Amino acid sequence: MSKVKSRTVFVPPQRETTPVGEQMATSGLRFTPQRRHVYQVLIGKRDHPTAEEVYLRAKHEMPEISLATVYNCLDVLVRCSLVKQVNLNRAAARFCPNMSQHSHFHCEDCGQIFDIDGESQSRRASTRLPRGFKLHQLEMSMRGLCPHCAAKQ
């Protein structure tokens, strides 16, 4: 993953009362071993894996984990704002542990996804919204050529 700037620092959770665990607990959810592991898998390699890829990586350390559980964990992590879900094409959803404000650049040639830092995107966007709309979340995605593929052509 090409990352321009990072603000999210992962503190590995040791007990249920880590900041991450608390963020869940307030939603009435539990920070189970499976959920912690799925989260660590995402943090461990900061690309944009699909649920299937997360499943394969998670199985290395936790072979008995099921795909259904991985879907459940990802869903919970997204709902707790610990992970972003990225829907670029109609293909499988991808998951991104970078919670700083950023958008995604999808290279049409090599297929890679890049995080692009986008400061104050949502503030700018909401100033453009017609009166009455209440913005909760903004997602910006781009397609084109990454520097490497653009240079080749």
Add this chain to the structure above:
Amino acid sequence: MSKVKSRTVFVPPQRETTPVGEQMATSGLRFTPQRRHVYQVLIGKRDHPTAEEVYLRAKHEMPEISLATVYNCLDVLVRCSLVKQVNLNRAAARFCPNMSQHSHFHCEDCGQIFDIDGESQSRRASTRLPRGFKLHQLEMSMRGLCPHCAAKQ
């Protein structure tokens, strides 16, 4: 559909040599009766239908059209930049004949999708892109509450 401002004006194609038809022909594709009809269905009601919904609407005037053809037509229209494909959640893709620069606002309460005019979005976005990236297309989507649903709460 709540439309703030529109720049796209539809000129109904009469012969194969309409502007719309030419836009296809240059790609080695044909502006067949099915493709024209699917396009007119989209233009006719400017909301954001799924492929299934387009299929149902198209069948009124052209009962023998198949779902596979509708998928083919939508794909071709998107590739010829006559229609935008909108992927909001993981649900069915939606199609939008508004080709002016705009983004989509998805109301979390009523589920409606609104076109929000966004002038010079892509110019601003590309100035934020790190050196070397070549932007072809930008998509911005928002979630939150539409004026009607926000007022209710």
Add this chain to the structure above:
DNA sequence: TTGAGACTTAGAATTATTCCAACTATTGAC
């Protein structure tokens, strides 16, 4: 007129995701 390539069609196949039912784990009230 004919051959090549594009298009349409119905139905089958694919695939990401969700659902289900049985079982296990955790929490809070007593």
Add this chain to the structure above:
DNA sequence: GTCAATAGTTGGAATAATTCTAAGTCTCAA
């Protein structure tokens, strides 16, 4: 601590959007 209630996990089945396939039709250009 015990126990009921609730939450989570698991494997497999089900779902639903989309793509593929094969056969037939249409269009264009030589």
